[in-house]
Amino acid sequence: MWNPQDFEQRYSPKTVSDIVFAEDRSRSLIDQLISGQRPFPMAEDKCGILLYGIPGTGKSALAKLLPDAMEMARSGNETGIDCVYQRVRPGNNGMTMLEKIGNHAIHTPYQASQHYYVLDEVDNLNAQAMDVLKSVMNTRGCVFILTTNHLDKVELGVRSRCHCIAFNAAPAEKWLPLARRIMADAGLHGISDQQLVAVIQTGKGSARDIKDALIDVVLEALAVQP
Numbered sequence: 001m002w003n004p005q006d007f008e009q010r011y012s013p014k015t016v017s018d019i020v021f022a023e024d025r026s027r028s029l030i031d032q033l034i035s036g037q038r039p040f041p042m043a044e045d046k047c048g049i050l051l052y053g054i055p056g057t058g059k060s061a062l063a064k065l066l067p068d069a070m071e072m073a074r075s076g077n078e079t080g081i082d083c084v085y086q087r088v089r090p091g092n093n094g095m096t097m098l099e100k101i102g103n104h105a106i107h108t109p110y111q112a113s114q115h116y117y118v119l120d121e122v123d124n125l126n127a128q129a130m131d132v133l134k135s136v137m138n139t140r141g142c143v144f145i146l147t148t149n150h151l152d153k154v155e156l157g158v159r160s161r162c163h164c165i166a167f168n169a170a171p172a173e174k175w176l177p178l179a180r181r182i183m184a185d186a187g188l189h190g191i192s193d194q195q196l197v198a199v200i201q202t203g204k205g206s207a208r209d210i211k212d213a214l215i216d217v218v219l220e221a222l223a224v225q226p
């Protein structure tokens with residue numbers, strides 16, 4: 001059933017497996033980091049995941065899903081209060097936030113196996129806070145999940161402590177399962193994969209634009225239905 005009101009909830013990714021990856025090796029790396037198959041986190045070494053690339057490719061969506069996925073694989077529980085999410089932006093980009101994280105990180109986690117810090121749009125940190133982040137990343141038992149649209153604005157030391165994963169436009173075919181689901185839910189069965197691929201391509205890799213282009217298709221088809 002086509003229901004515009006539940007579109008966002010229905011088609012947004014609920015688990016890491018719902019995320020469309022541009023490259024299969026990025027998905028494998030993420031899977032290894034989640035499962036613990038790849039040693040992670042390592043203090044003073046790789047303890048972060050930095051998702052970077054063009055807007056609308058799922059960096060923030062994945063960053064929010066990763067802590068619980070990792071903790072589930074490690075302890076079978078969700079992260080609860082041991083996951084701290086910060087959207088870095090003017091007014092929330094400086095030393096106050098970083099000192100808080102630094103003081104928090106040295107204490108034993110409350111219930112999870114380690115601390116999780118998600119800093120969304122981390123390039124917005126001011127220079128001093130970016131420097132402190134680098135040193136806070138040396139604290140044992142902490143995972144840092146960072147996102148940015150501007151990799152060059154993330155300090156080199158921070159980058160070197162992270163697995164840096166590029167989020168670029170995924171090939172249009174990778175969005176077909178979602179596009180098919182949307183069409184089927186709207187009761188539209190006569191649209192070929194080739195037509196859908198052409199629609200998906202207009203979004204140029206941004207999920208926001210891809211989904212909007214698919215909504216256009218549904219609305220145009222529903223408008224001409226008897």
Ligand SMILES: Nc1ncnc2c1ncn2[C@@H]1O[C@H](COP(=O)(O)OP(=O)(O)O)[C@@H](O)[C@H]1O
Pocket residue numbers: 011012013018019020021054055056057058059060061062147167207208
């Ligand atoms: N790769 C993806 N796979 C599945 N859904 C996606 C993907 N990228 C974006 N989305 C959807 O689009 C929304 C906006 O993406 P977002 O994660 O905010 O992008 P970014 O942080 O890269 O700008 C997400 O909440 C999600 O519903």
Ligand SMILES: [Mg+2]
Pocket residue numbers: 059060061120121147
């Ligand atoms: Mg984002």
